[in-house]
Amino acid sequence: MQLAERTWPELGDYVAEESVAMVPFGSTEQHGPHLPLATDALIAEALAREAADRTGFVCTPPVRITVSGHHRQFHGTMWVEPDVFRDYVESLTRNLTYHGVDRVVFVNAHGGNVPHLREVGGRLRRDRTAYAIEWMWDESIPRLVREVFAHNGPHGGPKETAMIQHIAPELVREGELESARDGGVLELTAEETRQFGARTYYDCADNSANGVFGDQTDATAEVGAELFEAASDQLVRLLEWLDDREFDELIPEPHVDPQPGSRRS
Template sequence: MYVADRTWPELGEYVAEESVALIPLGSTEQHGPHLPLATDHLIAEGLAREAADRTGYLCTPTVNVGVSPHHRQFHGTMWIDPPQFRDYVESLTRNLAYHGIDRVVYVNAHGGNVDHLREVGRRLRDDGTMYAIEWMWDESIPDLVEEVFEHNGPHGGPKETAMIQHLAPDLVREDRLEAARDGGLADVETAEFLQKHGARTFYDAIENSENGVFGDQTDATAEIGERLFEAATEQLVRLLEWLDEQRLDDLLAPAHVDPQPGSRRE
């Protein structure tokens, strides 16, 4: 159920029976010479809307701009600074709590959002508002991703290329796949990243990849993208069903171990 397509009485009927919602989040940032800047939020929205359709749970509009300052050197990249991103997502999620939602899945497709979404989830859990967790699509199917690609990449690589070939094929510059591979970092495992004596000495994607992407994009196909999409959707549906079955009290922050602070004071 997509919230923006519904009337308020229809949503009243939903919250009278259900308390689960999905919030898709991505980014608007460079994904090399072959993929659109919309890549991450297209993937997040596609997965969230499909899982919502299959389960009947509520899906909100997509957060299209995320924490992406590490791609800022490339034209068109947009970003929100981490404190503002966390506050925005927290405020948005509290909207849902006001209307009766008490458990949320952040359907995420951008690595730069992960830590900040987990921090928001902790805030909401610790003050007893709700249980909100971050879910990253490719982390739900790591074995399949490893199986289908010889040279995967963490950004703009074959897994994201295949997903967009499946979801929005008209947006993939198929004639630029070889250029993406050759101008980026094709074999991530053998690369010598800028690290010295145990310290990571780089901050931005351009420091490791001239065109901003990693992996061998020529391995991607729409058929593989469909497999990835279906497998990830199945995992998301299972997560939602598990979440709905839990008692809220079991999801919220546990109490302090006994004795409780101050319990011996007179």
């Protein structure tokens, strides 16, 4: 169910029976010479829509401009500061709870959002407002991603290329796949990014001239379909698991017993 496509009475009927919602999170940032700036948003939205169609759980409109300041040197990238993003996400989630939702899955396709979505989820859980959990699509199927690509790459690599080839093939610049590989970084190793135990870079441009990593020529729409189906299955299972839990099971105990096993008179 797509929240924005429904009427308010229909949403009233939904929250009378259900308390689970999804919020898709992507980004608007460079993804090299071969992929659109909307790459992360397209992936998150497609996975959330698929899961909503398969389960009936409600999906909100997507959040497309997020924490992307580390890609700011590349034309077109848009971002908000992390504290602004966290406050926005918290306010948005509290809005859902006002209408009766108390379990939220942040359907995420941008690595820069991960710590901030988890921080917001922790805040909401601690004050017993909601159980909100961040779900990152490629982290749900790590073994498959490793198996299908020899040189994956954390950004603009073959996994994202294959997903867009499957979801929105008309947006992939197929003629730029080799230049993406040759102008980027094939392998991002610890030796290149750390010195004496310190992480020495802050921005994508510190490491990659064209903003991408991995071998994009390994990607195909067929592999993208395989990744999409596997990740969708994981998201559906997470939603069903969440729906089966009692709310109190998901909320932390106020304190551990200071004297476990003791009897009190």
